[in-house]
Amino acid sequence: MDVLDELRKVADNPYGYARRLKGEGRAVIGYFCSYTPEEIIFAAGAHSMRLFGTHGEISRADAHLQAYCCSVVRGALEEALSGELNFLEGAVFPHTCDSIQRLSDIWRLTTRFKFFADVVLPVKLTTESSRMYMVEVLERFARELESAFGAGITGEKYLDSIRTFNKLRAGMADLYRLRSARPGIVSGSDFLAVVKAAMSMERRACADMITRLAGELGKKGPSSNAGGGKRIMLAGGVCDHPDVYRLIEESGGVVVWDDLCTGTRAFEGMIREGGNPLEAITERYMTRLACPAKHRSLTERGERLVRDAKEHKVRGVIFLLLKFCDPHDFDYPYLKESLDREGIPSMLVELEHQLPPEGQLRTRFETFMHTI
Amino acid sequence: MTESAAGRDKRKFASAKKMRDIMTSYYIEAKSAKETGKKVAWITSGGPVEPLIAMDIIPVYPENHGAMIGASKMGGNLCEKAGEMGYSDDLCSYARADIACSLVNGGPIGGLPAPDMLICCNNICGTVLKWYEIQARYYKVPLFIFDTPFCHTGYGDEVKRYVRRQIDEYIAFLEESSGKKFDHDRMMEVGKYSVEAQVLWQSVLDTAMTKPSPMTCFDAFFFLALIVTLRGMEVTVDFYRGLLEEMRERVKEGIGAVPRERYRLLWDNLPIWYRIKWLSDIFTAHEACLVADTYTSAWCGQLKYMDEGRFLDSMAEGYTRVYLNIGVDEMIKSVLEMVDKYGVDGFVMHSNRSCKPYSLGQYDIRRAVQEKRGIPSVIIESHMVDDRSFSESQAETRIDAFMEILRESKGKRGA
Ligand code: SF4
Ligand code: SF4
Numbered sequence: 001m002d003v004l005d006e007l008r009k010v011a012d013n014p015y016g017y018a019r020r021l022k023g024e025g026r027a028v029i030g031y032f033c034s035y036t037p038e039e040i041i042f043a044a045g046a047h048s049m050r051l052f053g054t055h056g057e058i059s060r061a062d063a064h065l066q067a068y069c070c071s072v073v074r075g076a077l078e079e080a081l082s083g084e085l086n087f088l089e090g091a092v093f094p095h096t097c098d099s100i101q102r103l104s105d106i107w108r109l110t111t112r113f114k115f116f117a118d119v120v121l122p123v124k125l126t127t128e129s130s131r132m133y134m135v136e137v138l139e140r141f142a143r144e145l146e147s148a149f150g151a152g153i154t155g156e157k158y159l160d161s162i163r164t165f166n167k168l169r170a171g172m173a174d175l176y177r178l179r180s181a182r183p184g185i186v187s188g189s190d191f192l193a194v195v196k197a198a199m200s201m202e203r204r205a206c207a208d209m210i211t212r213l214a215g216e217l218g219k220k221g222p223s224s225n226a227g228g229g230k231r232i233m234l235a236g237g238v239c240d241h242p243d244v245y246r247l248i249e250e251s252g253g254v255v256v257w258d259d260l261c262t263g264t265r266a267f268e269g270m271i272r273e274g275g276n277p278l279e280a281i282t283e284r285y286m287t288r289l290a291c292p293a294k295h296r297s298l299t300e301r302g303e304r305l306v307r308d309a310k311e312h313k314v315r316g317v318i319f320l321l322l323k324f325c326d327p328h329d330f331d332y333p334y335l336k337e338s339l340d341r342e343g344i345p346s347m348l349v350e351l352e353h354q355l356p357p358e359g360q361l362r363t364r365f366e367t368f369m370h371t372i
Numbered sequence: 373m374t375e376s377a378a379g380r381d382k383r384k385f386a387s388a389k390k391m392r393d394i395m396t397s398y399y400i401e402a403k404s405a406k407e408t409g410k411k412v413a414w415i416t417s418g419g420p421v422e423p424l425i426a427m428d429i430i431p432v433y434p435e436n437h438g439a440m441i442g443a444s445k446m447g448g449n450l451c452e453k454a455g456e457m458g459y460s461d462d463l464c465s466y467a468r469a470d471i472a473c474s475l476v477n478g479g480p481i482g483g484l485p486a487p488d489m490l491i492c493c494n495n496i497c498g499t500v501l502k503w504y505e506i507q508a509r510y511y512k513v514p515l516f517i518f519d520t521p522f523c524h525t526g527y528g529d530e531v532k533r534y535v536r537r538q539i540d541e542y543i544a545f546l547e548e549s550s551g552k553k554f555d556h557d558r559m560m561e562v563g564k565y566s567v568e569a570q571v572l573w574q575s576v577l578d579t580a581m582t583k584p585s586p587m588t589c590f591d592a593f594f595f596l597a598l599i600v601t602l603r604g605m606e607v608t609v610d611f612y613r614g615l616l617e618e619m620r621e622r623v624k625e626g627i628g629a630v631p632r633e634r635y636r637l638l639w640d641n642l643p644i645w646y647r648i649k650w651l652s653d654i655f656t657a658h659e660a661c662l663v664a665d666t667y668t669s670a671w672c673g674q675l676k677y678m679d680e681g682r683f684l685d686s687m688a689e690g691y692t693r694v695y696l697n698i699g700v701d702e703m704i705k706s707v708l709e710m711v712d713k714y715g716v717d718g719f720v721m722h723s724n725r726s727c728k729p730y731s732l733g734q735y736d737i738r739r740a741v742q743e744k745r746g747i748p749s750v751i752i753e754s755h756m757v758d759d760r761s762f763s764e765s766q767a768e769t770r771i772d773a774f775m776e777i778l779r780e781s782k783g784k785r786g787a
Contacts, residue, residue, distance in 0.1 A: 064735050066753075068462060068725050095522050098498045102732035104524060105700035109736060120521045122534070123494055123501060129537040130519065136530035293498055295517055298509050324462050326728065330502030333458030334509065 003213045004190060007201070011193035014200040018049055019087045021202060027089040027115070027149060032076065032103075034266040034291065035094040035121055037138055037281055042203055043153045043161035044145035046089065050199035051076050052240040054084070055353050064106050070324040071353035072238055073099045080111045090115025090148075092141075095123075096293040097327050115148050117141055124295045125286045134285065138278040158277035164204050165271065171210035172198060172267040176257070178217050180312045183231060183254040185217055188245025191255070195262055196240070229254030230369055233309050235335065235346075236320040237261050237328045241355055244320065251365035257312040259305055260320070265289055292327035301331060302338035309344050316372040317346040318365075345372045382627055385591065387615045394607060395597055402430045403485045411488045411550050414507065416500045417600055418670070419493035419518060420542070420691050422566050422683070425604040426559040427546050429489075433601050434503075437484050438466030441473065442645025442757035444480040451758040453478075464726040465757035467503040474510055489513050489549045491542075495520040495697045497729045516545045520692040524699040527689060535688040563683030566604040567675070572612035573599045574672040579619040580663040581714055584628025586619050589639045589665035590652045591629065599671045630661040635778055636715055639665035640707070640737070641722035641730050644752070646759040647767075654768065658775045664714040666707060670695045673706070700733040704740045711745050718778045719749035720771075726756045748781060750774035 010017045018028045027046040031038070038048040053075020061077040079085045090113035093104035108116055119141050122130035146152055175194065178185055186194070194213070198206055232253040238261045248255060258264055269288035272280040289304055290296035309317055317339055321328045332348065339346050347368045355361065405412045410430050415421055417435040424431045441447050447469050453476060454468035455461055461468075469479070477483035490513060492504035501517065508515040518538055521531045543554045576595070579586050595615060602608045637655070639662045644651065655662060674690035695706065710716065719741055724731045738749050752767045 065732055066723055066725075066735075069728065069732055096498075098729040099732060101498075101522055101524075101729065102700065105733055106736060108524070108699075109701060118522075118524045120524070120531070122521065123498070123519045124517045127541065129534055129541065133521075133530055133534035136533075140528065140530065292502065295501060295505065298505055298515070326463060326499060327502060329460040329463055330467075330499070330506065332460070334506065336458060 003209050003216065004186070004194075007197040007206075007209060007213070008190065008193045010201045011196040014049065014196065015084065015087065017200060018047075021047055022087045022089075026202075028087055029115060030076075030085065030088050030091040031094075032072065032091075032100060033094050033096050034261055035096060035119075035285065035294070036092055037094075037119065037141060038203075039158070039161045039165050039271065039277070039281055040138065040142050040145060040153070041092070042164065043157040043277075044142070044149050045151060045157075046145065046149055047202060048092075049088075050196075051079070051085070051091075052238065053353055054078050055240075058353070064110065065103075068324055069099050069102075070322050072322060073103045075353045077103060077106060080107060080113075088113055090117075092117045092119060094119040094121055096291065097325070099324075099326070117144050121285070121294075123293070125290060126296060131282055131286055134282045135276075135278050138281060142278065155277070159273060162271045162273055162277060162280065164207050166273065168198060168203055168207035168210060169267045169270060171207060171214050174214035174218070175210065176264065176267075178214065180256045183256050184228060184249075185220070188249055188255045189242035192239075192242050192245055192262070195266070199262075199266065230315040230372060231256045231313055233312060233314040233317045234258040234260055234263065234320055235305060235317055237322050237325050239320045239351060241351065243355055243358070244349075244351070244361070247358065247362050247365055248318065251362060252369040253316075253318075253365065256314060257308055259289070259301075259308065261291065265291060292331045302335055305335055306338050306342050306344070309339065310342070314344070316368060317344060318368070319346060319348045321348065321350055323350045323352050383629060383631075385595075385615075385618060387611070387618050388594070390611060390614065391595060391598060394602075394611060398602065399481055402432050403481075405430055405485055412485050413489045413491050413549075414484070414487040414504075415491040416493050416496060416504070418496040418691065418694055418696070419491050420539075420687055421601075422562045422604040422687065423539075423543055423546055423554070423559065424491070425602075426555060426562045427550055427552060429546065429550055430485075431601065432484055432487065434470040434484065434507075435466050436597060436601055437473070437479065437481075438469050438757055439643075439645050440481065441469045441479045442759075443648065445646045445759060446479055447646060447757035448760045450476075450478055451755075451760065461755075461758070462725065464497070464499045464503070465755045466726065467499055469757050471503070471506055471510075474507065487511055487513050489545075490515045491518065492516070493518040493520060493691065495691055495694050497696065497727065499727075514545070514549055516542060518542060518691075520697060522697055523693055523702075525701075527693060531692065532688065535692050536685065539684050539688055560680075560683065562604040563687075564680050565606055565609050567678050567680040567683070569599055569603045569608045569612055570672040570675055570678070572609065572616055574669070574675060576612060576616050576619055577664065577669055577672070579616070579623055582623045583636070583715065584626070584630065584633035585636065585661050585663040585714075586622035586627060586629055587663075588629045588652065588655075589662040589668065590643075590648055592665060592668040593643045593648065596668045596671065603671070628661065630656050630659065632659050633661045635660035635717050635775070635782065637662045637718045637720050638707070638710055638714065638716040639667070639720050639722070640734065641724045642667055642727060642756050644722060644754045644762070645757055647754075647762065647764075650764070651767075654771055658771070660718075660775065660778075662720065663716065664710050666695060666703075666710065669710070696729050700736055703733065704737050707737055707741055708744060711741065711747065716747065717782055718747055718774065720774075721749055721751045722756075723751050723753045724756050725753065726758070748774060748777045 453472035
């Protein structure tokens with residue numbers, strides 16, 4: 001079976017995959033955000049899996065959360081309450097937005113998983129004191145994992161874990177470069193599948209596969225689609241909808257770059273392989289492009305967006321924002337303005353756990369493609 | 373039976389005018405800072421204001437301004453403007469109204485004086501971080517972020533160290549932005565006034581334990597302004613001393629805020645600023661007094677951590693463990709304490725689309741209160757400053773139904 005097929009299989013049914021892992025004796029820990037120090041979880045011998053929330057109906061969660069809470073949070077609670085996530089040993093909640101913060105409380109008070117951890121990282125990532133604090137928070141988390149999984153995390157285990165994640169991220173960086181150089185070399189929905197697999201699959205195996213995939217694709221000739229679609233960049237939060245990618249392509253676009261939680265922001269930055277591992281992990285968080293719920297700079301996100309859009313020669317930017325997502329909603333006007341100033345067109349699509357009727361989205365994408 | 377004019381007069385607060393006067397001169401001083409050469413700092417409502425007062429920097433509160441905008445029913449227009457600027461209607465309407473106001477100098481006082489610096493303490497929400505980033509870009513002034521890690525279940529040593537370090541960073545920031553040296557003796561004095569004002573404010577709220585209660589939460593929403601904006605100043609201490617006397621006087625004379633108080637209710641969340649009078653009238657007609665609320669007590673709930681002798685050290689913990697920065701289970705505990713303390717018969721929850729950290733979790737709090745104390749509750753939904761989507765009829769229907777249940781349950785208990 002070819003590598004892409006295998007990654008697709010995991011992405012299509014991540015929970016089935018997780019149940020198998022659990023069957024093999026691996027503890028599975030759910031997470032919601034790229035600020036989850038997965039390297040420590042891996043070093044502790046457990047497996048981390050990103051949860052995106054249901055695409056089905058939300059009913060049980062309605063007893064705990066108002067409808068004006070984002071669908072990632074509502075959808076995740078729904079699955080936790082319905083038993084869909086019973087394969088989990090537990091979940092970890094890095095502090096990001098106000099909604100995740102309350103999900104953590106409600107989850108802790110209403111579900112019965114064995115493991116639970118809050119990782120209350122600093123919000124500002126600019127000072128020495130916040131760096132020191134972050135290291136201490138990670139130390140606390142490591143101790144919690146050690147006591148839950150009964151084994152000390154040795155320096156060797158940390159190094160092995162950091163190397164594994166570095167390899168995975170390097171592989172993803174290669175794939176991103178390839179996609180920008182030869183647009184359409186993997187379809188948008190396949191690319192999403194790779195991204196999702198990289199957040200759900202056993203990381204050592206996954207890092208191998210992604211390295212192989214990048215190698216194979218690198219050898220392939222230019223894709224048939226090269227030069228076809230208009231070069232598009234995606235920006236925003238979480239997008240777990242393969243159909244969005246398909247519709248963009250069918251409307252005449254091709255995604256060549258992104259600034260998404262389900263994209264570059266999760267893979268950016270390597271971790272130093274030496275010295276104190278928790279300090280090394282902290283360094284990556286302090287230097288990689290920040291999510292809007294964290295503060296690193298007043299202008300960095302806008303500057304990066306413009307720089308990336310230019311570097312990857314995009315014709316337009318599509319903002320994919322989850323409805324009721326405060327941090328992203330607050331950044332949107334300023335990011336759009338940064339693009340406007342440079343004459344880069346953009347459009348905004350609001351998503352929830354279920355997509356609006358296909359025709360409606362298609363029309364909007366087509367209109368946008370015509371104008372850029 | 374309507375109340376006589378004399379009865380209504382009896383219920384008016386003499387302190388109200390005093391407070392309006394203090395607030396007016398405060399805003400005049402703030403707005404003429406340019407001429408007087410004073411620095412202006414914008415600060416979040418839960419932020420540590422005392423060092424500013426000690427440095428003679430004028431604190432200005434966009435949230436208090438937001439409340440004024442809401443109360444003067446100008447929120448809808450400004451929020452519409454924010455929508456045109458690209459801000460989603462689902463965001464906090466304090467933030468939206470303020471951001472729009474900066475551009476058009478709108479609102480009841482023609483906009484706030486431009487800041488020389490911004491102080492953002494995220495102990496109330498993540499919204500203020502984004503909001504102050506936006507204003508820092510707009511006004512091009514330095515931003516200090518006072519980062520208070522969320523306390524889901526406790527207050528770890530690492531949190532303690534981190535917050536304490538930031539107090540020193542904060543002072544260094546103020547020294548740099550104002551070009552003045554920090555005066556520790558003055559700080560001690562300000563710290564004393566701050567603690568004293570908080571003690572007085574708590575005592576004012578405590579008078580509501582009396583039946584009938586001399587005040588309602590709507591009065592508390594009004595009298596809150598000074599403890600938010602000017603705690604740490606002598607005039608604030610004097611004011612609350614006067615207000616407390618007035619309350620005690622009422623208690624002595626048996627004057628209730630609501631004529632014929634029969635039901636005692638607890639309010640949760642921020643006020644619906646543009647419908648305060650309307651809500652107050654509805655509850656009064658039901659002979660129900662909202663005797664306490666979870667919101668105005670936030671400005672004295674930290675007293676247990678405060679120590680005026682070690683003000684700066686204790687302030688670190690006090691500012692980190694505020695009501696909005698603790699887990700839902702801790703909030704439930706606070707609410708239950710209030711139910712018992714104030715002898716509450718029913719719970720009115722404002723599900724505030726503007727404020728996710730306050731509102732998400734309310735359903736679980738409601739369930740816990742129902743289970744543990746067996747008192748009924750009602751949920752009213754709004755966007756506290758943006759009045760464009762508020763449904764009076766829906767709110768009224770819900771309140772009526774709730775009062776009906778309350779009447780029955782209280783009847784059964786024979787009270
Ligand atoms: S950052 Fe946005 S999408 Fe993510 S959990 Fe928070 S509100 Fe939801
Ligand atoms: S109302 Fe809520 S979201 Fe808005 S500033 Fe206040 S605490 Fe933050």
